[in-house]
Amino acid sequence: MKSFNPLSKLLIVTFCLFSQIPQLVYSQALDAKIDSLLETAFSPEGPGAVFLVAKAGKPIYRKAFGKANLELNVPMAPGNVFEIGSMTKQFTAVSILMLVDQGKLRLNDEITNFIPDYPTRGKSITVHHLLTHTSGIKSFTSMKALRTIERGDLTPPELIDFFNNEPMDFDPGEEFKYNNSGYVILGHIIEILSGQSYAEFVKEHIFTKLEMNSSQYASHSQVIENRAYGYHRKDKYVNKNYVSLSLPYASGSLMSTVDDMLKWNEAIKNNTLVKEATKNKAFENYTLKNGEKINYGYGWHITTLNDAVSFEHGGSIFGFKSMGVYLPEEDIYVVGLSNCDCNSPTELARDIAELAMGN
Template sequence: MKTNHTLLFILLSGLFISTLKAQDLKPQFDDIVAQFYNDANAPGATILVAKDGKPIYRKAVGKSSLELNVDMQPENVFMLASISKQFTAVAILMLQEQGKLNLDDPITKFLPDYPTQGKTITVHHLLNHTSGIKSYTSIGNLYEVARKDFTLDQLIDYFKNEPMDFNPGEDYKYNNSGYVLLGKIIEVISKDTYENFIENEIFKPLNMLASRYGNNRELVKNRVEAYEQDESGFVNASYLSMTVPHAAGALISTVDDMLKWQNALTNNTLIKASTLQKAINGSQLNNGEHIFYGYGLGETTLKGSKGYAHSGGIFGTSTNGIYLIEEDVYVIGLSNCSCNDIGAVTEKLAAIAIGKPFPTMKDVIELPEAKMAQWVGAYEFEDGAIRHIFLKDGKLNSMKESETNTPFEIYPLSENRFMFEDSGIEYKFSKTDDGKRQAIFIASTENIGKAIDKSMPLPRKEITLPHNTLKDYIGVYELAPNFNVTITVNKNQIFAQATGQGQFEIYAENNTDFFAKVAAIKMTFNKDALGNVDSFTIYQGGEENIAKKIE
């Protein structure tokens, strides 16, 4: 057989170059991971970055077991939490392609006894969280419910008679009940369990040998221990019967298996390209309004690059996966503590992988005050936000008019480009031909602001409250299904930590009203008739939501 040496050289050269590029990026990847995981004796994470379907970075940090002092390994197995939903959605789409259901089928075609309260709820409504069915994770005390074992029918009975939140298709509200019902539909059509369907139709064909439906009794090689964090430090995660998350979040896997899964989506191994498009490009409400969530996956934009993503949060677990389409870059992060902001890690790693890294404090330069002063003033942006740029103690600051009027220092990257600390958000200032100031606010998208004549409102002032007052607010509050805020206190300081995010301090205005400095957030703690704290109201982005105290 004659060998084509030229072709072989080209192929080997391409492999060599891609390997060199991956090696060049490794120090940058390591720096990002170290920013978030800098304690080798704390719970950790496994992280994988892939380009063109192949790993270019694979990392394990921290401990898989604190009690046994076991280091994390890339092969460790984690709960996927809500990342499980994309498997459920694809299973439904596989059944659609097989002609066994239509997305516009009413769910009563498969669940004839389900009480739809006179409404037409379709499979589509379950997939994109627009059914209006109440999410069972927002009913009662989730920590108590999570300790019980349910059959699938018992789990459905738990929520099926609850009042609906809205009419089908009228609104979007993230909903775990809908995905449990999808799991039931899969069982009805396949005449098998959800667990067996996912195992036989997805995991085995894709050779995802470390993946399965989670089970507390089964011995799982390389499975991590799950942890939470309270005012005393790290603790074992609250108990969760894996019968409770079911098709909404009960699968377990590894970063390596998740790459196999993403490659199957990219290569249309399980469903057609045209079918995948329905899942990854968002969807519409009845009135035509576009929502970011499609079927088990949500649209995302990172530094102008389009893709899709999903995160997960469950007791002692935080997960996030992001895929950028044009660049064919996939990043998956799995963490064994709900205290860690794995989403920020994966986002920053993805930005590096596509050659659009977020600036860091290492990129900050010294800039004379006179150079910064040229950008001082008020700006009105396209989205209606008004931001004030001002100098304080020789430093440039930004304050958005909001519930909190919180100022943030912004750091110079050049004469006209500034960044917020470790946030990935920037300003780029310029002057028009007629000398007027303008600014581009760069986050996931770009927003142009024009200079206006407006006085800056006063920032909020904080007071110090005694420990005895603050300790009444300690607890876990449910803001949304699978999304809690933990309030802790250390002496005269009070902290908030949302599922899968970092801890931040909140500051008292009075005995019940608090605000954050890391973001424009205001919180008011509420008491019941007996004077016990039972919830807080959070004000952010013009919206008002109540978080119920569950622990």
Template sequence: MKYSRIFNNQFLLLLFITVLANSVYAQNLAKDIDSVILNVLKDKNGPGGAFMVAKNGKPIYEKAFGKANIEWNVDLTTESVFQLGSMTKQFTSIAILMLEEQGKLDTKQTVSKYIPDYPSGDSITLHHLLTHTSGIKDFTKMKTLGDIAQKEMTPKMMVDFFKNEPDDFKPGEKFEYNNSGYLLLGYIIEIVSGESYENYIQKNIFEKLGMNNSRYATDRQIITKRAYGYQKKETGYVNKTIINFSVPFASGALMSTLSDMLKWQNALNQNVLLKSENAQKAFTKYKLNNGEEFTYGYGWHIKDLKGTPSREHGGSIFGFKTMGVYVPSEDIYVIGLTNCDCNSPTQLVRDIAELTLKGYKK
């Protein structure tokens, strides 16, 4: 009985020391992260950003800086809703894999199977679209984009906008980041599922995962806790350039929050939406026709942080820039959402991830 009491006391003391050490570490990490962020987001009265660090699926750091609305002097919060830009591609790629798992499409199939009249569609596969190796013209680089940027476009109209442009290279010949590919994938999701891309993502991903503050973007409807987008000119901040979200579509038209994006990351880890073997297709490096490996999967860059493997992707759309980094080996997720395209969180989030990783690998 006496030995049992001594053991219990020792265990409680060890537990207290561990909790205290973790608390001190968390406080020091938070100070270091604050310092890194404030070194970039220096204008507290201008647009800023919201940042989160999660470990083992739970937030260990969460903070917002700057204004959600400069005109009304409204602060950003950790619940603010941001446009994701190209982080949308993660949702598009997983939706494609979900449909493949259901037997409704095949990533090895050519575009022609789903869009019969697409030029060179017999040689371009869905895999090429997912990995940015299709060689088709990126519509964001077309000089005539301004003619349609503010128009309501159907997915077919968007495909027709770029489909007759000459290809930049043969499928599988090289990796070149391409928004048109993901727009095509969104259109194929609609053709195969029989419902709009917006509804498919809303019903099968957002609602299923409880991502209640995520949605297809709109400037017309009222969105609670919306972060307004800004750009910076020589004269100061201005409201973002208007774009109709039917134009970026499945390549960049979704909105979300820090907490919803953590739900997304956790769902991917826990194989809520896909079987593990199918989900891994998104996180695999692939090879070009010549056998050369490139560092992109399906909707994620497959990189590393000073030798530790990571999955990363950013986004940029008028008024907003975003970045997310996940470190599988340590289950560390870092995300930054900013509401001025003058503030890129790309290197910032990578620095925070490296800082966090360094602390946990000591």
């Protein structure tokens, strides 16, 4: 057997070491650029945020900034749990698509198939319209009377009764108008078809299956390990306002971490929960009746970043803001979670995604 030249072995090892230097330098440069953005945005003494950047499903940046709790002077940690607001809509949309795969509904089914007494005023309002914010139903979060119910715990039918008699904003399919009422109705449809509460359905069929062990339906009373507390900013920081979590419901009541959100994004990418053809429906840029694109699919905005396709969604709920950006062509995912509704991670997440593309 021919012996291996020690000099050759040394050259190979040396080559391998030097070949890794450019990647290491690029990684350090990216870290420094992201650090600079986030250290400017989040004071060490104020409420903070956690950001994660992943490439091909692997984290390449994961850091926390600011405080998780101002009163106890607790620093933010990468594993902190946040309310994610309207990023909940992704989970609701995919839950509906799971039921589609199970043959329990079709996207062109009218909502009266499930809620026979819903007052549609003779209009055909479909599940598709609810998913795409094109139903014309009044969004309950725009109603002045919301203050009269915001602290009450309502059942989904009671919440639907709160807005269902409001005049419609437009005929179904004629306009795009972001609408929380539509996702409340979708949550109720999930409950009707599954025989489970929305919280139970998402826990069993998504969180448990994907081992998203730090994610759940939000709770004010439950002791939640690693919870970041939420704040507002007026003249100074104040504790978040109280609102019953039965109101945001399937449009905005979930909690998660950046690590769990990466698991979620990977599951969507890899068709873990629904068939690929079904998943693709969530990322189609739908159109109105007049052919105008709405730049929205099912639970995701469909847009571009530096001419690259970008699937995005943010969230805002009392005391918290969130943002997720996925660039499928680059396989880059950026998620930012903040514990003050004064600090939006939206533009930061897009800027960081742009930096990661350039790297």
